[in-house]
Amino acid sequence: MAALDLLGRRWALRLLWELRDGPVGARDLLGRCSPLSSSVLYQRLNELADAGLITKVEGGGYTLTPIGSRLGDALRPLDAWARSWAKSVSDTTVH
Secondary structure (H helix, E strand, O other), rough: HHHHHHHHHOHHHHHHHOOOOEEEEHHHHHHHOOOOOHHHHHHHHHHHHHOEEEOOOOOEEEEEEEHHHHHHHHHHHEEEEHHHHHHHHHHHHHO
């Protein structure tokens, strides 16, 4: 339940998603996650770091930890389902 609580917080999954390909700086994360506020960004980054899912890298960026990367692996089936669902929704709404 603790994991679901953390991941269910607004912007948490989005931030993890944005870090999937490597380190990203806070300013870039803000740009990618509009209309995320800087105060919420830093709150989520601190929560994700405290949970061991991300870490700060030299130069001020953030990256996934090994356990954070494994979370990405665990979410891939959900991503596949979401893509299928989005396609089925668009197929039924376009006539």
